[in-house]
Amino acid sequence: MLLAILLPFLSFIVRGKVLTGIICLILQITLIGWIPAAAWAVLSLNNERAEERNDKLIKAMRNNQR
Known part of the structure; x- marks a missing residue:
């Protein structure tokens, strides 16, 4: 979670989403874009979990039905 907040692009790359990580890095380069990039990375991580x-x-549930 800390990685997603501090280095959002790296959070995507570590999870195997390289293209998304590059797009996030471009967004993150701008100072204003850092907050949306961090929010995007945190939300993506939470959704994946x-x-x-x-x-x-x-x-x-499928194993219990058998």
């Missing part, structure tokens, strides 16, 4: 939790829950 929520998707992982949902996938685990769906997998557990």
Whole structure:
């Protein structure tokens, strides 16, 4: 989470989203764009974690039905 706030572009690149990271870096270069870039990175990270939790829950529910 700290990486997403301090270096938003690097947060995307570490997660394998290189093109998104480059776009975020371009936004981040401007001083005004730093806040939206950080917010974008944090929201993206939270969404990715929520998707992982949902996938685990769906997998557990499917295993219980068998």
